[in-house]
Amino acid sequence: MDILANALEQKEYWTTIRRHLHQHPEIGFEEVETTALIKRELEKIGVEICPLAIDTGVMAIIRGTKPGQEKTLALRADIDALPIQEQTGLPYASVRQGVMHACGHDGHTAVLLGVAKQLFEMRDQFSGIVKLLFQPAEERLHGARSMIAAGALDSPAPELILGLHGGTETPIGKIGIWSGPFMASADQFTVRITGQGGHAAYPHRNKDPLLAAAHAVVALQTIASREIDAIDKFVLSVCEFHAGTAFNITPADAVITGSVRCHDAKTRESIPDRIDRLVGGIASALNCSHKLEYVFGIPGVVNDPSVVQTLTTAAIQTIGGGNVMQLERPLMGSEDFAFFLEKVPGAIFRLGVGNAPGQVLHNPKFNFPDEALPVGIATMTAFALEHCR
Ligand SMILES: [Zn+2]
Numbered sequence: 001m002d003i004l005a006n007a008l009e010q011k012e013y014w015t016t017i018r019r020h021l022h023q024h025p026e027i028g029f030e031e032v033e034t035t036a037l038i039k040r041e042l043e044k045i046g047v048e049i050c051p052l053a054i055d056t057g058v059m060a061i062i063r064g065t066k067p068g069q070e071k072t073l074a075l076r077a078d079i080d081a082l083p084i085q086e087q088t089g090l091p092y093a094s095v096r097q098g099v100m101h102a103c104g105h106d107g108h109t110a111v112l113l114g115v116a117k118q119l120f121e122m123r124d125q126f127s128g129i130v131k132l133l134f135q136p137a138e139e140r141l142h143g144a145r146s147m148i149a150a151g152a153l154d155s156p157a158p159e160l161i162l163g164l165h166g167g168t169e170t171p172i173g174k175i176g177i178w179s180g181p182f183m184a185s186a187d188q189f190t191v192r193i194t195g196q197g198g199h200a201a202y203p204h205r206n207k208d209p210l211l212a213a214a215h216a217v218v219a220l221q222t223i224a225s226r227e228i229d230a231i232d233k234f235v236l237s238v239c240e241f242h243a244g245t246a247f248n249i250t251p252a253d254a255v256i257t258g259s260v261r262c263h264d265a266k267t268r269e270s271i272p273d274r275i276d277r278l279v280g281g282i283a284s285a286l287n288c289s290h291k292l293e294y295v296f297g298i299p300g301v302v303n304d305p306s307v308v309q310t311l312t313t314a315a316i317q318t319i320g321g322g323n324v325m326q327l328e329r330p331l332m333g334s335e336d337f338a339f340f341l342e343k344v345p346g347a348i349f350r351l352g353v354g355n356a357p358g359q360v361l362h363n364p365k366f367n368f369p370d371e372a373l374p375v376g377i378a379t380m381t382a383f384a385l386e387h388c389r
């Protein structure tokens with residue numbers, strides 16, 4: 001079977017499904033109707049749905065019937081939407097106030113359903129097991145962990161996992177690939193600086209945490225510019241600054257929060273100490289005290305080179321070499337797919353969704369292009385067949 005031609009034949013059907021999902025988006029861990037739709041479609045195809053101790057999200061299995069080495073791989077799609085008020089004006093725009101598929105997970109879900117249909121119909125052409133993971137709550141950053149805790153990677157345990165995400169840097173019809181460290185870790189910090197509040201006319205009697213926090217915001221910029229190797233990819237952004245209640249009072253407390261993004265795991269581990277030393281030094285120099293709260297969020301996504309190699313081979317054979325793009329650069333964004341990669345090697349690739357105006361992820365005008373559906377379906381199917389030959 002010509003995988004791409006077959007995917008193109010199915011395009012109309014999965015477009016209808018994708019648009020239905022788009023019209024009925026659900027926030028992470030509330031994907032009740034989405035989960036029901038996925039199960040319904042899988043049952044229609046004949047795919048075996050596995051029990052999973054989780055309220056939303058679906059795990060399903062397709063067993064290849066070709067005799068040979070029993071391999072197991074997992075394919076993952078995220079299914080949740082975002083708390084955004086849609087502004088696309090589309091006839092199938094979200095019917096839910098303040099909820100929208102602004103990250104294209106409606107497309108990812110439709111792609112994996114299309115893959116399920118192709119692989120089920122071609123099950124005599126591979127040996128082993130393909131696990132389909134429809135993951136909830138990617139945007140809430142806990143979905144992958146919940147799925148893993150519910151047993152998504154247990155018996156049979158996949159030896160590798162593949163995922164995709166719409167990429168606005170990649171033209172429609174193409175995919176973008178990257179081998180090695182691809183997406184950043186995402187951690188967050190909160191620093192509270194405490195002084196002693198008082199009258200603005202007599203600052204010499206007070207201890208001013210607002211001034212200390214202002215110095216701290218500036219000093220924190222020196223981590224990137226003076227402490228981390230310039231070749232290493234690193235971002236620290238201070239994103240909140242809260243202090244004060246009136247124009248004539250120096251406050252007793254100031255709070256700043258921020259986001260830290262790294263590609264290197266050792267750099268990542270070193271950041272809490274660096275923040276603590278810098279902010280602590282400034283706070284004590286200005287007669288204040290400080291407290292740092294640091295939360296390690298999502299690890300970085302590191303694409304396994306051999307998985308990327310298999311993907312590249314399969315994609316070139318299926319969608320053509322001219323449509324398989326080496327990405328120009330890795331990303332500073334994050335993906336909770338990283339939690340799967342902590343357990344099994346794998347990779348995530350970019351499915352081209354184009355860079356037309358408004359095609360910005362998490363933007364109220366974003367819409368996943370249906371033309372990308374067959375490309376995603378064919379690429380993932382071909383990857384599974386290549387690995388489980
Ligand atoms: Zn997103």
Ligand SMILES: [Zn+2]
Pocket residue numbers: 078103104105138165
């Ligand atoms: Zn997303």
